[in-house]
Amino acid sequence: MTFFREIGLAAALLLFAQTHANAHELPPVHAGETLVIVTNDYPPYARANAPQSFLPDLFDAIGREMNVHFEFDFKPWKRGEQDVENLEAWGTLPYRRTEERTRKFNFSDALYIEDSPFFAYNAQGAKPEIRYETLADLHSYRLGGIQGYYYQPWFDEAGLNVEYALSEEQNFRMLHMGRIDLFSTARSVGWHVIRRLFPPEEAEKFYTIEKPLLEGAGLYLMTSKDYPNGDELLEHFNAALAKVKQNGTFESLMNRHGLAVNY
Structure with missing residues (x-):
């Protein structure tokens, strides 16, 4: 009986350890999934008629970490918000976070930091x-x-x-x-x-002028609260964004596009 009790205890401990470890893992995303991102022509960060610009390049790097593909669609700002509300796109960017917007949308961690003078x-x-x-x-x-x-x-x-x-x-x-x-x-x-x-x-x-309207404020990806698996996707996105900032990819992209590194 002692032997079987020990086996049972060991199995229970193993199950607990696996469950505890899994609690710290992010839920899976669908490999190869395409997520639509709407933005407007916003040079130097996003250019509608250029083969490369900072935000699409950044999202390519994030997509590789997430194992998803981001597709950029350039539209007027209000149309982009409507596409997100209608679930025709996962997100739109870059947006400042406000109380009114936070009631309607989810926000990523800051993509980058920039004053608005x-x-x-x-x-x-x-x-x-x-x-x-x-x-x-x-x-x-x-x-x-x-x-x-x-x-x-x-x-x-x-x-x-x-x-x-x-x-x-x-x-x-x-x-x-x-x-x-x-x-x-x-x-x-x-x-x-x-x-x-x-x-x-x-x-x-x-x-x-000396005093900016906003100082040291972030610009964000804004996503729908109703998008399927939206919370899990945003969790994965933030983890991937943090990784590309930590491994030097973010700084390399900022330098490539002639932008001041500030995050």
């Missing part, structure tokens, strides 16, 4: 200081924005004078023409657009 322009090349403590302090300025961006509720609440356009390019053209005084976007994106739209002697007349 206010850009200004002075035709004489001067850089007059513009200081503010709260957004309401900017009530005397004409701001530019993009409809549906994260800051729209903030600007509305502060009672600011905002003219909304469809793209970064339109806002920087309005800034250059003097139709608006300030426009906020991700730092790398802003300078990329300015240098693409204007000759060097005009690009030098743009500047950023």
